[in-house]
Amino acid sequence: MTTLDVESVQAFVMVAELQSFTRAAETLGTTQAAISVKLKRLEDRLGFRLIERTPRRVRPSAKGAAFLCAAREFIAAHERAVAGLSATPRRLALGFIDHVAGAEFPGLLSRLHAHDPALVIEVRIDVARNLLAAYDKGALDAVIVRCEDDRRQGEVLTEEHLGWFAAPGFTRAQNEPLRLASFAPTCAERIMATRALDTAGIAWTETFVGGGMPAIVAAVSAGLAVAPLTHRVAPAGLVEVSEQLGLPRLPSSNIVLHTTLTDARSRAALRILATAFREHRVS
Numbered sequence: 001m002t003t004l005d006v007e008s009v010q011a012f013v014m015v016a017e018l019q020s021f022t023r024a025a026e027t028l029g030t031t032q033a034a035i036s037v038k039l040k041r042l043e044d045r046l047g048f049r050l051i052e053r054t055p056r057r058v059r060p061s062a063k064g065a066a067f068l069c070a071a072r073e074f075i076a077a078h079e080r081a082v083a084g085l086s087a088t089p090r091r092l093a094l095g096f097i098d099h100v101a102g103a104e105f106p107g108l109l110s111r112l113h114a115h116d117p118a119l120v121i122e123v124r125i126d127v128a129r130n131l132l133a134a135y136d137k138g139a140l141d142a143v144i145v146r147c148e149d150d151r152r153q154g155e156v157l158t159e160e161h162l163g164w165f166a167a168p169g170f171t172r173a174q175n176e177p178l179r180l181a182s183f184a185p186t187c188a189e190r191i192m193a194t195r196a197l198d199t200a201g202i203a204w205t206e207t208f209v210g211g212g213m214p215a216i217v218a219a220v221s222a223g224l225a226v227a228p229l230t231h232r233v234a235p236a237g238l239v240e241v242s243e244q245l246g247l248p249r250l251p252s253s254n255i256v257l258h259t260t261l262t263d264a265r266s267r268a269a270l271r272i273l274a275t276a277f278r279e280h281r282v283s
Helices: 006-018 021-028 032-046 062-084 105-115 128-136 188-200 212-221 264-279
Strands: 051-053 058-060 090-096 119-125 142-146 155-166 178-182 204-209 227-230 252-259
Touching: 006 021, 006 032, 006 051, 006 058, 006 062, 006 264, 021 032, 058 062, 062 264, 090 128, 090 264, 105 119, 105 264, 128 142, 142 264, 155 188, 178 188, 178 212, 178 227, 188 227, 212 227, 252 264
Parallel strands: 090 119, 090 142, 178 204
Antiparallel strands: 051 058, 142 252, 155 227, 155 252
């Protein structure tokens, strides 16, 4: 009977997810050499290669990719068992900007809870500026925001692509300003969108301002306006109308995780979070 070593499986999962021995070692608080030893031990036990490594790329082998899902479940089950030994709840305060809380958001939170039942998750959804201010004051343990400044400690989770979305059949008269539904004046998405319109010489007017993502989506779905949305959060039923309306291309930007947490259990929960965003990357 083949038995699996938790630390070896954990090393494999980290290398496979981060596609880097260096980042896996940093995340697990160990060395690249130790990661290599654990991975080799697991490969010897299973009887096949899990990771393909070249000078330019690290990625799971075909059998490694097939084993990855089971490996994640193995680690999650182990951590749930360990968490069950302690009845002491732990608080994890997370901040997200609207544009990253897509359709997978409820499932992501459920996944965190299933991973660690003793985790008390507090969530705040706001504009990046407010979230970063709360994070700097210690009110939030981690925030996921669009990269807007020169902070260097953040971990890039994915690249987000903004587009112009509207209800099917939305039209704009030739001499009519573009009707825009947007977030608060300080919101990065609004700033990028209005700057792009101004640069392209396209007249615009805001027919709906603020109210958060649900209100913006409702206004666009009703055919009242166009909104700059990421492909991640644009709901089914809306269509991308950049080419149709001759609107300027909107810039892409990185979505970044900021945290100063260092304890193993919190870092494990944040790995679940980071992995979920990478799994739901949208081109």
